[in-house]
Amino acid sequence: MRATATLFLVAVAIIVQTTVVNRLPLEWGAGPDLVIAMVVAVALTTTPAAAAGCGFAAGLAVDVLPPAEHALGRYALVLCLAAYTLALLHRNTGAVGALGGRPSVWAVAGTTAVTAAGVGVGYAAIGLLMGDPRVSLISAVVNILVGAVLTGLISPLATFPLLRMREALSGGEHTTIQGLVSPGRW
Amino acid sequence: MFRDSPRSRLFLAVLVTLAVALLVLDSRPGSDPVTSAARVGGEFVFVPVAAGVGWAASPVTALREGMRSESAERVAELEKANADLKAQLQAARIDEERAEQLDELLGLAGLGGYEIVTAQAVTRVTARGYADTVTIDVGTDAGVRPDMTVVNGSGLVGRVTEAGRRTATVTLATDVDSAVGARLEGSRKIGVVNGGSVPGGPEAALTLRLFDLETPVEAGTRVVTLGSHEGAPFVPGVPIGTVDQVQVAPGELSRVARVTPAVDFASLDVVGVVVQGPERDPRDSVLPPRPEEEEGDRS
Numbered sequence: 001m002r003a004t005a006t007l008f009l010v011a012v013a014i015i016v017q018t019t020v021v022n023r024l025p026l027e028w029g030a031g032p033d034l035v036i037a038m039v040v041a042v043a044l045t046t047t048p049a050a051a052a053g054c055g056f057a058a059g060l061a062v063d064v065l066p067p068a069e070h071a072l073g074r075y076a077l078v079l080c081l082a083a084y085t086l087a088l089l090h091r092n093t094g095a096v097g098a099l100g101g102r103p104s105v106w107a108v109a110g111t112t113a114v115t116a117a118g119v120g121v122g123y124a125a126i127g128l129l130m131g132d133p134r135v136s137l138i139s140a141v142v143n144i145l146v147g148a149v150l151t152g153l154i155s156p157l158a159t160f161p162l163l164r165m166r167e168a169l170s171g172g173e174h175t176t177i178q179g180l181v182s183p184g185r186w
Numbered sequence: 187m188f189r190d191s192p193r194s195r196l197f198l199a200v201l202v203t204l205a206v207a208l209l210v211l212d213s214r215p216g217s218d219p220v221t222s223a224a225r226v227g228g229e230f231v232f233v234p235v236a237a238g239v240g241w242a243a244s245p246v247t248a249l250r251e252g253m254r255s256e257s258a259e260r261v262a263e264l265e266k267a268n269a270d271l272k273a274q275l276q277a278a279r280i281d282e283e284r285a286e287q288l289d290e291l292l293g294l295a296g297l298g299g300y301e302i303v304t305a306q307a308v309t310r311v312t313a314r315g316y317a318d319t320v321t322i323d324v325g326t327d328a329g330v331r332p333d334m335t336v337v338n339g340s341g342l343v344g345r346v347t348e349a350g351r352r353t354a355t356v357t358l359a360t361d362v363d364s365a366v367g368a369r370l371e372g373s374r375k376i377g378v379v380n381g382g383s384v385p386g387g388p389e390a391a392l393t394l395r396l397f398d399l400e401t402p403v404e405a406g407t408r409v410v411t412l413g414s415h416e417g418a419p420f421v422p423g424v425p426i427g428t429v430d431q432v433q434v435a436p437g438e439l440s441r442v443a444r445v446t447p448a449v450d451f452a453s454l455d456v457v458g459v460v461v462q463g464p465e466r467d468p469r470d471s472v473l474p475p476r477p478e479e480e481e482g483d484r485s
Contacts, residue, residue, distance in 0.1 A: 018232060019239045022309040025250075025452070029316075049194035056201045060208075064228030067309060067355045069317040069347070072221045073208030080201050092189050127316065130213060134316040134362045143316065 002169040006042060009162055010058055013038040018065040030143040032150035034158055035062055036119055039083050040112045041162035044103070045170065048087040055083030071130070078122035082115055103163070105156050112159050113152025120144030229325075229350040236308050236323070236353075248280040287456040290339025298423050298472040299464030302337070303328045307454040308353070318361035318381065320344075320454060325352045328459075333419040335411075335460040341425035341448030342366065342411060343457050354459070359426065360391050360451055366420055367412035368394060371470050375401045376412055379426050379445060390444040391451070392427055403432050403443055408473055417463030423472045 013034040021031050035058050043051035059079030063072045103111075121144060127135035212221040288304060295302045305322040324330050326349050336343040336356045344364065348355040357364055364381040377396035383389050394409060407429045413422025427445040434441075 015231070015235055018309070019236045023236075023239065023243070027452075047194065048190055049197040052194075052198045052201055056205065059205075060224075061228070063208075064224045065232050066225075066229060066350065066353045067317075067319050067321040067348075069319045069355055069357075071209050072212040072224060073205040077202060077205035077209065080198070080205060084198050088188055088190055124316075126209075130209075132316070136362075139316060 002166060005169065006054075006162070006166060009165075010035075010038045010042070010054065011061075013158065014058060014061045014065070018062065022067075028142070028146050029139075030120075030147040030150070032154045033116055033119075033147060034154065035059070036079070036082075036116045036151050037112055037155050037158035038162055039079055040086065040108075040115050040155070041159045041166065043083040043086040043115075044090055044108075044111070044163060045166040046087060048084050048091060051087035052080050052084035056080035070132075074126050074130075075123065078119050078126065081122065082119045085118075086111070086115055105160055108160050108163060109152045109155045112155035113148045116151035117144055117148035120147050225348075225350060229353055233323075233352045236321075240306075240308065244280060284456050287339055291337070291456060291458045294337060294339055294341075294424075294472060295458060295460075298421070298468040299466070300335075300337070300421060300424075300458075300460045301462035302458035303330060303461050304456060304458050305330075305354075307356075307457055317363070318358040318451075319347070320356050320358065322354050322356055322457060322459070323352065324459065325350045325354050327351050329461045330354050330459050335417070335419060335421045335424065335463075336457050337424050337460060338449055338454065338457045340450070341427070342420075343449055343451075343454065345419040346459060356457070358451060359449075360447065366426060367414060368409045368426055369412045370396075370401075370403070371408040371410060371473060373401075377440070379409060390431075392445040392447050394429060394443040394445045396441040396443070399441055401441060403429055403441060405430050405432065408448075409445055410470060410473065413463070413467060417460070421460050421463035423464070423468035423470070425473050 017034045021034060024031060039051075039055050039058050042054045046054070056076050056079065059076035060073070062079075063070070063075050120140075124135050124140040124144065127140075208221065211218050284306075291302070291304065294300075303324055305324040305328075307320045308323050309321045322336070330346060330349050332346050332349050334346045336345060342359050344356045344358040344361070346354050347357045358381070359366055359379065360381040362380075362382040366379045367376065368379045369376050375396060375398055377394050380393050380395065382391070383393055394403075396403065409426045409429065411420045411422055411424045411426060414420050425448045427447040427449075429443045430446045431444040432441065433443060
């Protein structure tokens with residue numbers, strides 16, 4: 001039930017991202033990234049391996065959908081690593097949700113913005129490694145900052161509901177502190 | 187802090203390897219069966235949803251277009267026209283605008299002798315905002331192939347870089363990766379128009395570099411495409427823009443000028459893909475007549 005609902009919502013987020021958000025006439029280039037927002041919610045409520053799988057699948061879907069302007073696998077790699085790192089940090093330090101187990105909207109928005117910035121840096125770094133002429137220092141900094149802020153701003157509408165839904169469907173296991181989450185659950 | 191089970195680590199390693207393999211596979215020149223098949227699948231999902239969103243968003247787009255054209259000067263004029271406009275459906279209005287753009291496009295194609303396939307720009311922003319590309323709603327089914335020129339009623343838009351069955355990705359002339367062979371209006375002087383600024387050049391949407399340092403260039407000179415071998419990726423004679431500032435850079439091996447694009451890239455809608463270039467170079471015949479007569483009247 002939890003896995004199905006999550007899968008459905010993440011798929012909807014990917015479709016909305018590519019057909020609606022990418023269509024918005026945003027003057028400053030980068031837009032909010034719903035896909036990161038959803039992957040953060042999944043990563044905060046599951047094991048690192050499952051989070052990595054979710055990030056990989058979501059990233060690959062974005063790679064495959066038009067516009068096909070970057071190499072396949074670039075976004076999948078970044079999102080997979082980001083989701084894994086976030087889940088690992090959350091699992092081992094309880095950075096978000098250690099106090100009483102329920103993360104606040106602010107904490108979630110901050111986590112999402114930081115993750116979005118991390119994903120932006122990773123994506124730009126792969127661009128640099130592959131010799132993408134479009135990645136310059138200024139464009140990368142602007143894109144990363146704008147993307148992180150916008151993604152953080154939409155996270156109360158995307159990350160937070162999915163997080164609450166996953167917590168509710170998990171039957172209260174996540175109300176305890178870190179380490180007691182049943183492993184291997186989606 | 188980074189404690190994790192070996193199984194979980196192994197899973198991550200497999201995923202990372204897979205992603206890197208895909209990355210390497212896809213960034214090699216030429217098309218690859220695995221990645222092409224994946225993109226065809228993605229397009230299969232994208233096309234119907236994008237069409238649905240386009241249909242649903244058309245009243246909103248019409249409203250926005252209406253708001254954009256508002257300016258202090260036109261208020262009186264708009265108030266006079268208000269009664270008529272009320273009767274007009276917003277959707278009908280955007281159709282009219284598109285028809286007008288289509289007219290211009292066909293005019294340009296007729297002047298240059300280009301055979302075109304018309305299309306509509308579907309998306310504008312890319313996944314991470316680096317590349318200047320748009321997705322258009324025609325593909326190989328309509329005869330569109332990579333390395334075809336894309337134009338609209340005002341001039342050069344870009345070239346097709348990726349073509350699926352029913353969508354294609356167009357790299358705009360303003361993309362940093364884009365370089366277009368160009369010729370100055372009226373002369374045979376040739377150069378290259380790059381998207382964005384070149385190192386040492388002025389901040390610009392398009393930058394022209396002339397190969398001949400001695401060439402006198404003046405602001406206001408218009409630039410057309412030079413044309414490539416067999417019309418791919420660029421057909422000759424398409425207006426690119428107008429030179430608006432010439433940079434005299436010491437030590438520069440070529441002359442650098444800032445070019446104002448002929449096309450308004452912020453409001454791309456109806457575009458045409460040139461599927462067949464002209465038999466002869468249309469030279470400057472595609473350029474619209476200079477607005478000199480008007481200026482003469484004013485002075």
